[in-house]
Amino acid sequence: MSWSGGGPFALTYISLFPDQVTHAIIVGSPALPFDASEAHNGNLLAKVAMKNRLLATWGLKFFRKSILNANKDVDGYLKSRSGKNMVADWPKPDRKFFANVLWLKRMYAAMAEGFRQESSVKTIFNEHQLFLKSWSESTERIPAGKLTLWQGAQDKTCPVGNVQKIAKAVKGTRVELFSDEGHCVLFNQVQKLNSELNM
Numbered sequence: 001m002s003w004s005g006g007g008p009f010a011l012t013y014i015s016l017f018p019d020q021v022t023h024a025i026i027v028g029s030p031a032l033p034f035d036a037s038e039a040h041n042g043n044l045l046a047k048v049a050m051k052n053r054l055l056a057t058w059g060l061k062f063f064r065k066s067i068l069n070a071n072k073d074v075d076g077y078l079k080s081r082s083g084k085n086m087v088a089d090w091p092k093p094d095r096k097f098f099a100n101v102l103w104l105k106r107m108y109a110a111m112a113e114g115f116r117q118e119s120s121v122k123t124i125f126n127e128h129q130l131f132l133k134s135w136s137e138s139t140e141r142i143p144a145g146k147l148t149l150w151q152g153a154q155d156k157t158c159p160v161g162n163v164q165k166i167a168k169a170v171k172g173t174r175v176e177l178f179s180d181e182g183h184c185v186l187f188n189q190v191q192k193l194n195s196e197l198n199m
Helices: 004-015 044-051 053-072 075-078 081-088 092-098 101-114 119-131 160-169 190-197
Strands: 026-027 147-152 174-178
Touching: 004 026, 004 119, 026 190, 053 075, 053 101, 053 119, 075 081, 075 101, 081 092, 092 160, 160 174
Parallel strands: 026 147, 147 174
Antiparallel strands: none
């Protein structure tokens, strides 16, 4: 199972080692090459920064500091101006996820770990540069029936067009579109996800 930016890595793995995967669920993944104009809830800074190393470095350093601070006090962060703005930028279904402080604490702990080292800023920029390129491995190698794509219809981080492109590139893919969900669909559909992964 992979989510969001983990999608291209999972698809590449399945392309390289199709016999080692029985089934994969990929949720809200960008299709490559990713359209930067659609990046991160339509955030103007994110759109420009994905193509500008200087601006991206500045933005990611600021973001890293915010994440590390938020992880120390999630409750306090959510009450702050930055915390309120962060929630306001997401579609309504995703705000349901952000209303669950327990989930948020887990998410910020995971993100803080990813940003623990200063070198993470450079690494994340380089990763986003990969997303702007075409697939390095042929997705045609993925056998039919091994891939399921989950997509929230209201996803603004990786809009619906991405799942349509992936499904077109990987024949025999099952697509499940959740009309009332956004980018955080897997957190709101945990029981269904567990059920499908344990089939």
